[in-house]
Structure formats: C-alpha cells, structure tokens
Amino acid sequence: MDGILLCVFICLCAIGTVLCKTDEFSCHECRSDMQPLCADEFGGKDNKFLKPCNMSDESMTVSCRKEVNKVQPYKGAVIIRSCYYTDGFKPEEEIEINGITGQETTFDQLESEIVSTATGFKNIGLQKNDIVCLYGTNRPEFAHVFCGVTANGAILTIANSQLTAEELATQLYDTSTKFIITTPDCVTKANNAKVKVPSVKEIIVIGYSEFHRNFSDLIETKANQFPDVKINPDTDTALVPYSSGTTGLPKGVLLTHKNLVAELCQLRHPTIIPFVSGEEKSVSCLPMVHIAGLMIGMLNPLSQGAATVVLPRFEAESYLKAIQKFRGTFSLIAPPLVNFFAKDPMVSKYDLSSLHTPYSGAAPLSKTLTEQMVHRLKLQGIRQGYGMSETSGAIFTDPVGCYKYGSIGKPVPNTISKLIDIENGETITKAFESGEIWARGPQITKGYLNNEEATRRSITEDGWIKTGDIAYYDDDGHYFVVDRLKDIIKYKGYQISPTYLESILLSHEAVLEAAVVGVPADVFGEVPKAYVVLKSHAEATEIQKYINERVSPYKKLRGGLEIVDEIPKLPSGKILRRKLPQTDNGKENLKINY
Structure with missing residues (x-):
C-alpha cells in the first residue's frame, strides 16, 4: 500500500474501520465484538477510505462500512482525517496548547508542520524501518515526532525521561536506534548514552541546544506532501515501547500500524473515551513516552478533534492552573493523582468545575479513594482502564455511565477476554471465580523485539495475550483485578x-x-x-x-x-x-x- 498509515496519527482513525458491536456478556468469554478487524479494513484493496458512521445507536453498534471517498491513498496533501468525521470539528481551531506558554496550534497548522517534519526526517537520512528514540519530558512537538517518524515507514521507540544514561544506552543498543529526539533537560544523559551506541547517528533537541540540531529545523522544512513510502499495516512496526512483560528484563514491544489504528478506533467509541470536538480539552501531564500517555493522553483526544493541553510533567500548581485556565474537561491520571485530588489542600484554591470525568490508568484504583475524589470535586465519576504496552493501551475500561468503582470495567470494542484457571489451565465459566486475564483483539502486539522465547511465553499461537494479572468478573461482566502472577x-x-x-x-x-x-x-x-x-x-x-x-x-x-x-x-x-x-x-x- 502506498502511503502513510500513521501519517497524521492525530486523526488516523479515518483509514481504518471500527466494528464496535458490544454483545451481551458471556460467562466464559466476554466479547465486545465477534468479528475481528481484517487487513482490508485498514486501507482496502480498492484504496477506499472508510469512516465511522452514526455511533449514537442505543445498541452500541457501529457499522463503519460506509464508503466516504475514493482517492489515491496518502498522495500529495490529501489527508483523510478522522477529525473531519467528528461533529463540530473546525480545522481552523486550536488542537494543541502548550500548557506553560499558552501557545496554540490549529489543526491546519499542525497538519502542515507534520508534513514538513516528515520530509525533514527524510532529508537527514531517515529511511523505512530505521528507529528513532523519543526520550524526554512532554512537549507538544511529540505529535510531530510520532507522525513524522511513522510517515517515513520508520519506527519510534519511546524511553522514559527518568532512565539513566546506562539504561537508555541499553534500549538504544537493543533497537539499533539511529536518531535520538530529546528535550533540553535530558540532553546530558542522551549524550552519555550515545557514545556507547555506534548506531546512533545524531541527537536532535526539542528546544534550544548549542551543540545539537534543533527540532524546529525539521518543522521548518519546505514541503507540501508526505514522502512516498510503501507500508504493510499488518506487519510493519510503528512503535516500540519497552515493557517487562510478565517477567524478566525490559523488552521491546512490537506494535504495528494496524495495532495502533485499531486501538484509537476502539477508544473513540461512544462507550469508551469519546470527545466532543471544539468543546472539550484534555490536560496531559503524565509521560507521553508511556503507552497510556501517548495513546490515551495525547493521540486519542487529538484524533477526535479535541484540543490537548500539554504539560512537561506533573507539578501540582501548574497542573491545577492549566485545568482552570484552559477549562480542561478530561485528564488522564493515576492513583497518586487521585490521592492528590482527594486530599491535598491546594486543590481547593482552583476552579476545577470544567473537569467532568477523569480517567485513571496505570494501576488499580480503590473504591474509597475514588469516592473521595468524586465527592470533593463534584464529578460525574472517575473512570478506570486497564491495559499494557503489549495491548497498545487500554483493553478494559468502565463503559460511559456504567461505573463500578474498584473495577477495571469491560473489554473495549473488538476485544475478547477470558479468565484462565492458574491451576488447571481451563477457562473459568462462573462469575466471582479468579483466574489469569487473557485477551485477544486487533490491538495486541505481534511479539517482542529479538525475543522469540518471550513472545511464545506471552502470546498463544491463536493470538491470546497472557496478561499475568489475576481477576474475577461479576454477574454484569465487570472485571476486578485482585492479584498478579507476574513479578513486575x-x-x-x-x-x-x-x-x-x-x-x-x-x-x-x-x-x-x-x-x-x-x-x-x-x-x-x-x-x-x-x-x-x-x-x-x-x-x-x-x-x-x-x-x-x-x-x-x-x-x-x-x-x-x-x-x-x-x-x-x-x-x-x-x-x-x-x-x-x-x-x-x-x-x-x-x-x-x-
């Protein structure tokens, strides 16, 4: 297929389809959809662009097979973007906001800058299947990096800004990274890591650096179309986050273009994490070099035409100020942040009334703490999700308006889950009996980088991922995590x-x-x-x-x-x-x- 499956990933759901029928809960397998996504739903043999159709049906069915347009795929400046299929979307309105400086970027500007960035990467020697490492604290330009890299058929690996130079060097060496994109606060460690890894050609800095190329040079490249690259969405890797899996040392997780498209399609379903374009704003402070921060904190709202306010990291005062100033409606949080909202006196000094349903991930959230935050902030509720790097983000979440505090919710659309008895390996068929969570869907990784043994241990031949977490489900099909098999x-x-x-x-x-x-x-x-x-x-x-x-x-x-x-x-x-x-x-x- 010619073109860029993730060319403008902030809105790339348009190139895939969502088969989002949520069936009734089954005792032995909880299925959000009986039909898996297939290859021709991600581009199509006839080069047809498909769009989500009306998703307001009470049965939660999305046919998504409506043909919108026929164009030469990803040629020139013609970008079919999922934002255009979101009610109220206006490309001239802001889509990204720097939470510190207040600088705004419209969708039209962002698209143009990403095209330029992709060409800029090509001009400095980035080729298909090369690996670029994004290592630093949050910046709005992370969207440019992600889209610009994948537009060239290259691969992005993400590294936490807290890694030491030695830890970073290990990841760079493992992936044979060619370029490092970093932020000024991480330049020294990036330099120290680079000297240990021969494959690294250059360090590029988002922000000022006296001795390195500035990322703005790529953004300012003269271009009006994406590089012409052939991409196979089923097999070509787009993203390599690092995860320890169920056991052992950190491993590179191979996520394909199809995996990531599928996850964004699932997240935008009206029962999962929908946004109203032009009305909602997401305030992001959790690391975007983590799968949740990248997919849920940044790309999901952007792909639906909702503005994203980007903060470098969590700092209490600047975070609360951003919610108040920009009238943030959504924020990806974690249990320590829930504790902060529920108990810290500083919270009472700010008007957080715009925030209606924060979304907590990364770790289980207690019922008591959830209720404390909901009561204090007078929220509609707090939703919880569950996922792994190996699942491209969330595979479970509380359905909209169907919260059970303490639960991780139900499988997202197009995902099948089941519990496996850890003693006999049989599928559990009764509610309230605990077993290991297994899941299957189009967002599940194809395996680990250079580690076939770990892949065989974690993923079955028929595509089930073994999560290593122990859970039970109740009579309504809501899952509750109670323990962990894995050592992590x-x-x-x-x-x-x-x-x-x-x-x-x-x-x-x-x-x-x-x-x-x-x-x-x-x-x-x-x-x-x-x-x-x-x-x-x-x-x-x-x-x-x-x-x-x-x-x-x-x-x-x-x-x-x-x-x-x-x-x-x-x-x-x-x-x-x-x-x-x-x-x-x-x-x-x-x-x-x-």
Missing part, C-alpha cells in the same frame, strides 16, 4: 523489573544472592524491596546506596534492603518471591521511604 512491580504506574534490580545487586562485590519483591505502598502501588545474601561483610546502607546510584529514580529501593541467610528457591533455582516477605531471619532492615 508497579510504582506510580511505572514498571520495575525485579530481575533488572537483582542483576545490579549481584554486581556488588559483597553480594552472593539477591531477590527483589514489591511491598505495598498505599496509592503509589508497590515499592521494591531487596533481600540479599552476603559473601563478604557489607552494610545494608552501603548496598542500597550502590544500587540507588545506578538506577532511575522510580526504581530505587524505597522498600529498603534486608540481609538474610537464605533466599527461598525451587530446586530449579527459581526464586520463590511470594515467600520472601515472610522471611523473618533478617539481620538488618531499612525504613520504607515512598
């Missing part, structure tokens, strides 16, 4: 791999064995705690300082470090992590510090 620790929504921390502990000359587990940390989720067996004398404080100096801030051993005589293991050598919190022969403990 989640702190403030960030994934922390115990295996990774253990590898650093074992590099200390005094450590013989090491194991890391997550310990409860209230609204923050969990914090990592280490258990070590020594081969020579060392103080716990010394070892904890050693590891904390070598990891990202969110990976620090906030749960402390305990020196023990033995770490429980199976005969195979596998660590029995669930038995570690019960270990009581510790010689030295450190106070938990969140």
Whole structure:
C-alpha cells in the first residue's frame, strides 16, 4: 500500500474501520465484538477510505462500512482525517496548547508542520524501518515526532525521561536506534548514552541546544506532501515501547500500524473515551513516552478533534492552573493523582468545575479513594482502564455511565477476554471465580523485539495475550483485578523489573544472592524491596546506596534492603518471591521511604 498509515496519527482513525458491536456478556468469554478487524479494513484493496458512521445507536453498534471517498491513498496533501468525521470539528481551531506558554496550534497548522517534519526526517537520512528514540519530558512537538517518524515507514521507540544514561544506552543498543529526539533537560544523559551506541547517528533537541540540531529545523522544512513510502499495516512496526512483560528484563514491544489504528478506533467509541470536538480539552501531564500517555493522553483526544493541553510533567500548581485556565474537561491520571485530588489542600484554591470525568490508568484504583475524589470535586465519576504496552493501551475500561468503582470495567470494542484457571489451565465459566486475564483483539502486539522465547511465553499461537494479572468478573461482566502472577512491580504506574534490580545487586562485590519483591505502598502501588545474601561483610546502607546510584529514580529501593541467610528457591533455582516477605531471619532492615 502506498502511503502513510500513521501519517497524521492525530486523526488516523479515518483509514481504518471500527466494528464496535458490544454483545451481551458471556460467562466464559466476554466479547465486545465477534468479528475481528481484517487487513482490508485498514486501507482496502480498492484504496477506499472508510469512516465511522452514526455511533449514537442505543445498541452500541457501529457499522463503519460506509464508503466516504475514493482517492489515491496518502498522495500529495490529501489527508483523510478522522477529525473531519467528528461533529463540530473546525480545522481552523486550536488542537494543541502548550500548557506553560499558552501557545496554540490549529489543526491546519499542525497538519502542515507534520508534513514538513516528515520530509525533514527524510532529508537527514531517515529511511523505512530505521528507529528513532523519543526520550524526554512532554512537549507538544511529540505529535510531530510520532507522525513524522511513522510517515517515513520508520519506527519510534519511546524511553522514559527518568532512565539513566546506562539504561537508555541499553534500549538504544537493543533497537539499533539511529536518531535520538530529546528535550533540553535530558540532553546530558542522551549524550552519555550515545557514545556507547555506534548506531546512533545524531541527537536532535526539542528546544534550544548549542551543540545539537534543533527540532524546529525539521518543522521548518519546505514541503507540501508526505514522502512516498510503501507500508504493510499488518506487519510493519510503528512503535516500540519497552515493557517487562510478565517477567524478566525490559523488552521491546512490537506494535504495528494496524495495532495502533485499531486501538484509537476502539477508544473513540461512544462507550469508551469519546470527545466532543471544539468543546472539550484534555490536560496531559503524565509521560507521553508511556503507552497510556501517548495513546490515551495525547493521540486519542487529538484524533477526535479535541484540543490537548500539554504539560512537561506533573507539578501540582501548574497542573491545577492549566485545568482552570484552559477549562480542561478530561485528564488522564493515576492513583497518586487521585490521592492528590482527594486530599491535598491546594486543590481547593482552583476552579476545577470544567473537569467532568477523569480517567485513571496505570494501576488499580480503590473504591474509597475514588469516592473521595468524586465527592470533593463534584464529578460525574472517575473512570478506570486497564491495559499494557503489549495491548497498545487500554483493553478494559468502565463503559460511559456504567461505573463500578474498584473495577477495571469491560473489554473495549473488538476485544475478547477470558479468565484462565492458574491451576488447571481451563477457562473459568462462573462469575466471582479468579483466574489469569487473557485477551485477544486487533490491538495486541505481534511479539517482542529479538525475543522469540518471550513472545511464545506471552502470546498463544491463536493470538491470546497472557496478561499475568489475576481477576474475577461479576454477574454484569465487570472485571476486578485482585492479584498478579507476574513479578513486575508497579510504582506510580511505572514498571520495575525485579530481575533488572537483582542483576545490579549481584554486581556488588559483597553480594552472593539477591531477590527483589514489591511491598505495598498505599496509592503509589508497590515499592521494591531487596533481600540479599552476603559473601563478604557489607552494610545494608552501603548496598542500597550502590544500587540507588545506578538506577532511575522510580526504581530505587524505597522498600529498603534486608540481609538474610537464605533466599527461598525451587530446586530449579527459581526464586520463590511470594515467600520472601515472610522471611523473618533478617539481620538488618531499612525504613520504607515512598
């Protein structure tokens, strides 16, 4: 297929179809739709552009097979954008707002700048399947980066701004990254990582940098059409976020153009996260180099013609000011932010009445905390979602107007889910019985980068992703997460791999064995705690300082470090992590510090 499947991803749902029929709940499989999306629904053999039709039907059925127009796909400046199929959309109105400076960008401007950016990338040598790493704190230009890279058939990998230079270098090396796009606050670490990775050709900075190309040079490139690139939406990778999966070290997740188109189509369904173009504004402060921040915080509202207010990071005062000043109606949040809204005195100083239904993700949200925030802010409700990097974002969410606090909701359209008994591997057929969540749909990754073994462990031959989370569903089909099979620790929504921390502990000359587990940390989720067996004398404080100096801030051993005589293991050598919190022969403990 000629052209750019993700050329203007802020509105790319127009190139796909949404088959969004939500069937009644089935005991053994919860199906949002019985028909999976197929290849010709993402461009079509006849080069037909399809659009969502009327989505107000009470049965929640979207036929989405209505043909709109025949054009040469993605040629010249002709862009068929899903925003144009959103009631009230006006391309001359603002679509992106810098939450700090107040600078506004209209949709027409954004489209033109993305075309220029794509050509700018091509001019500096970006080719199909090359990898660009986006590493930094939020900027409005992240939309330009994402669209400009994928418009060339190249691949974007995203890296958290808190990564150390060593951690970043590992990801750059693993992906054979060619260009790094970063922000001024991350330039030093990007430089230190670049020297360790021969494949990196150049660092480009969004903002001023004396020694690097400025990203504005790409935006200012003279161009009126996208580069002519052939893309196979089913197989060509567009995005590589990093995830620890169900176990082990962080791995690159291969998300295709089709995966991402499908996810945006699912999110725009009227029962999921719809926006009213021209009336609603999303205020985004969570990292857009995380799958949720990118897909739900930025691309979903933009793809529906809703303006997005971009903040570099969460800072209480600037965040509250942005909601008040720009009359934000939506914000992607996480449990620590819910706790902030529910309890912090500062919140009462601002007019947040425009905010009606925030959306919480990244970690389970308690019923009590939810009710506290809803009551204080007089909200319509708080909605919760559930997903993974491997699922391109959300695969479960509370349907609009059907909240059950404490629940992750139901599968999004075109997604099938089921629970698998962890003892016998059978599908659970009764409500309130717990099992591992499995899911299948067009948004599920095709696998992990350079890791076929991890792919086989996590994804079945018929396309089911094993999430590693334990849940049950009630009589109405709402899912509730109750436990986790996987070893991954989640702190403030960030994934922390115990295996990774253990590898650093074992590099200390005094450590013989090491194991890391997550310990409860209230609204923050969990914090990592280490258990070590020594081969020579060392103080716990010394070892904890050693590891904390070598990891990202969110990976620090906030749960402390305990020196023990033995770490429980199976005969195979596998660590029995669930038995570690019960270990009581510790010689030295450190106070938990969140």
